[in-house]
Amino acid sequence: MKIVGSAIAALADFVLDAVFPANIYCIGCGAVIDKSHPYSLCGRCLSHFHFASDRTCLKCGKLLEEGYQHSICRDCRTFEREFERGYTCMLYGLYEKEMIRAFKYKDRCYYAYYLGELMYDRIAPIFEEEIRADIVVPVPLHRKKLAKRGYNQAELLAQEVAARLFLPEKKALIRTVNTKPMSRLSGIERRENLQGAFAVPPQYISEIKQKCILLIDDIFTSGSTADACARTLKSAGASAVVLLSLAAGGNSGARDGDEL
Ligand SMILES: [Zn+2]
Numbered sequence: 001m002k003i004v005g006s007a008i009a010a011l012a013d014f015v016l017d018a019v020f021p022a023n024i025y026c027i028g029c030g031a032v033i034d035k036s037h038p039y040s041l042c043g044r045c046l047s048h049f050h051f052a053s054d055r056t057c058l059k060c061g062k063l064l065e066e067g068y069q070h071s072i073c074r075d076c077r078t079f080e081r082e083f084e085r086g087y088t089c090m091l092y093g094l095y096e097k098e099m100i101r102a103f104k105y106k107d108r109c110y111y112a113y114y115l116g117e118l119m120y121d122r123i124a125p126i127f128e129e130e131i132r133a134d135i136v137v138p139v140p141l142h143r144k145k146l147a148k149r150g151y152n153q154a155e156l157l158a159q160e161v162a163a164r165l166f167l168p169e170k171k172a173l174i175r176t177v178n179t180k181p182m183s184r185l186s187g188i189e190r191r192e193n194l195q196g197a198f199a200v201p202p203q204y205i206s207e208i209k210q211k212c213i214l215l216i217d218d219i220f221t222s223g224s225t226a227d228a229c230a231r232t233l234k235s236a237g238a239s240a241v242v243l244l245s246l247a248a249g250g251n252s253g254a255r256d257g258d259e260l
């Protein structure tokens with residue numbers, strides 16, 4: 001019986017290995033790694049990635065540049081934020097960008113498991129003490145983009161984070177306008193481009209009323225998308241919005257999650 005049992009266990013391992021190939025490939029560079037690596041990232045990628053540290057903007061969570069004197073970033077000093085507080089996990093830099101692009105555009109949906117874990121680890125130590133949330137809501141994709149891409153990467157991340165926080169994940173936001181690419185637009189133009197671009201479907205109005213929302217996106221740059229989402233949620237009755245992004249860009253040509 002023992003032999004049969006161990007044969008079944010070995011078969012189960014084999015099947016799991018086949019279903020979760022990221023267990024043997026680094027999700028950053030594709031190098032073969034063993035399963036003990038955190039977030040399925042090899043040592044090289046872990047050392048190249050810039051993870052968020054103490055030097056982050058106290059409002060949006062973006063990593064602050066070396067030598068920057070203030071505790072609030074330039075964007076947050078320019079625009080009034082619609083969300084209460086933002087957090088991010090890493091810089092949207094060269095190495096990080098490669099991984100996130102593969103996750104978004106090359107059907108690497110299974111990255112969500114590891115990246116969701118990374119996002120959860122970012123806020124778990126401060127959850128309930130510094131921030132709280134009742135519901136997790138992803139930044140939505142317009143249905144046309146969703147049909148083209150097949151999945152919304154922010155939604156996959158939101159599901160992973162919500163499961164770990166034991167909170168419900170709700171698609172309480174929809175994108176009503178298929179906005180134009182915003183990479184060449186200024187901060188103010190981006191904001192105008194997003195006017196009225198989001199809505200809360202009627203069936204979610206009662207669910208978000210007086211609730212604190214944890215808004216999830218993959219990339220945060222100017223913050224115009226997060227602001228538009230937070231404004232929409234709060235005008236529909238949410239009491240507060242906290243943002244958690246996977247990566248945040250500085251002035252290095254990075255763009256908001258929907259703009260690539
Ligand atoms: Zn790697």
Ligand SMILES: [Zn+2]
Nearest residue numbers: 057060073076
């Ligand atoms: Zn900021």
